[in-house]
Amino acid sequence: MDFAEVVRRRRMVRAYTDQPVAPAAVRRALDHAHRAPSAGFSQGWAFLLLDDADTVGRFWSATTPAGKGDNAWSRGMRTAPVIVVPLACKRAYLDRYAEPDKGWTDRDESRWPVPYWDVDTGMAALLMLLTAVDEGLGACFFGVPPSQVQALRTEFGVPADHHPIGAVTLGHPAPGGVSRSARRGRRRLDDVVHRGGW
Amino acid sequence: MDFAEVVRRRRMVRAYTDQPVAPAAVRRALDHAHRAPSAGFSQGWAFLLLDDADTVGRFWSATTPAGKGDNAWSRGMRTAPVIVVPLACKRAYLDRYAEPDKGWTDRDESRWPVPYWDVDTGMAALLMLLTAVDEGLGACFFGVPPSQVQALRTEFGVPADHHPIGAVTLGHPAPGGVSRSARRGRRRLDDVVHRGGW
Numbered sequence: 001m002d003f004a005e006v007v008r009r010r011r012m013v014r015a016y017t018d019q020p021v022a023p024a025a026v027r028r029a030l031d032h033a034h035r036a037p038s039a040g041f042s043q044g045w046a047f048l049l050l051d052d053a054d055t056v057g058r059f060w061s062a063t064t065p066a067g068k069g070d071n072a073w074s075r076g077m078r079t080a081p082v083i084v085v086p087l088a089c090k091r092a093y094l095d096r097y098a099e100p101d102k103g104w105t106d107r108d109e110s111r112w113p114v115p116y117w118d119v120d121t122g123m124a125a126l127l128m129l130l131t132a133v134d135e136g137l138g139a140c141f142f143g144v145p146p147s148q149v150q151a152l153r154t155e156f157g158v159p160a161d162h163h164p165i166g167a168v169t170l171g172h173p174a175p176g177g178v179s180r181s182a183r184r185g186r187r188r189l190d191d192v193v194h195r196g197g198w
Numbered sequence: 199m200d201f202a203e204v205v206r207r208r209r210m211v212r213a214y215t216d217q218p219v220a221p222a223a224v225r226r227a228l229d230h231a232h233r234a235p236s237a238g239f240s241q242g243w244a245f246l247l248l249d250d251a252d253t254v255g256r257f258w259s260a261t262t263p264a265g266k267g268d269n270a271w272s273r274g275m276r277t278a279p280v281i282v283v284p285l286a287c288k289r290a291y292l293d294r295y296a297e298p299d300k301g302w303t304d305r306d307e308s309r310w311p312v313p314y315w316d317v318d319t320g321m322a323a324l325l326m327l328l329t330a331v332d333e334g335l336g337a338c339f340f341g342v343p344p345s346q347v348q349a350l351r352t353e354f355g356v357p358a359d360h361h362p363i364g365a366v367t368l369g370h371p372a373p374g375g376v377s378r379s380a381r382r383g384r385r386r387l388d389d390v391v392h393r394g395g396w
Binding site (some may be wrong): 003004007008036040043049050051052076101111112116119120122127128129134137141146156158165166184186189197198 | 253313343379387393
């Protein structure tokens with residue numbers, strides 16, 4: 001699909017049909033994700049792929065706070081056949097920038113204007129969302145509650161230096177309404193662009 | 199251009215020709231940027247557009263630490279005719295999630311698993327990088343040193359609650375070498391994907 005068309009069509013899909021997702025489409029989403037840019041080409045990321053009912057079910061068990069799973073959002077999202085958890089590894093960035101060509105051997109995090117480990121991994125997540133559109137699929141990016149991160153790590157053996165920046169559901173879109181957030185409307189371009197200064 | 203081709207062709211371009219960039223191409227990059235996803239559709243971002251020699255020159259003066267401008271990277275990057283500074287506004291996210299449908303009225307930042315204000319604005323930056331490829335242009339995303347953020351704010355009247363997550367240069371690519379970082383090589387997909395667990 002044409003690039004601009006992919007960008008225009010992308011939206012969060014929060015309910016899915018029971019049609020399975022072609023493994024090749026998932027592979028392309030992951031391939032694109034790992035082509036995201038990264039500071040110093042650190043590539044400090046990993047992608048936990050959950051693509052069967054067992055692992056997907058265990059994801060929801062681990063990440064749903066007690067008493068919070070019975071709502072429309074959860075019921076819709078749990079229909080997704082595939083979940084990818086993009087994880088950021090800050091340690092890989094500090095290692096990379098301690099190398100001679102960068103020279104930040106003190107590994108001081110105050111040198112970093114923003115946490116590029118999270119930002120770059122977010123870019124990888126966006127490439128999955130866009131690839132879903134290109135593949136005729138739907139996807140949704142959402143956060144893992146901080147209270148559940150340790151349970152997620154334990155369930156899937158995630159190393160302690162890898163932090164989930166959220167998760168991406170993938171599947172064939174089921175008909176559904178527009179979220180409350182989307183009803184807020186998009187800000188006008190001229191309201192967010194400041195030419196030459198404020 | 200086909201979406202997958204855009205993803206495959208994207209790379210950081212650190213030197214530009216003196217050919218001007220069509221304003222319509224810059225506009226499309228900004229239009230795509232403001233179509234990035236955002237948590238709760240907060241859209242807590244702004245884009246400072248610098249598209250003439252005066253404002254671009256003032257950007258480099260404000261953001262280059264004393265004694266640091268005389269190197270190959272700076273000489274190449276200063277040839278870019280256009281710079282867009284994507285800024286994240288955390289306050290807009292805390293405001294959005296204090297609304298009744300979210301209910302985080304305590305505005306407690308520990309509720310946020312990662313700083314989505316930075317992550318979402320990074321996604322907007324990636325959409326500019328990809329649009330540059332689609333438009334036959336080159337682009338580079340890079341950080342603004344923390345020591346220079348206040349000078350940047352003062353120079354362009356940026357509100358105190360807007361934080362630059364970096365900056366994006368745009369222009370027609372000049373021939374150039376491969377960066378030291380790129381020579382590291384891309385990690386193999388099978389090394390970063392963990393199916394079903396570690």
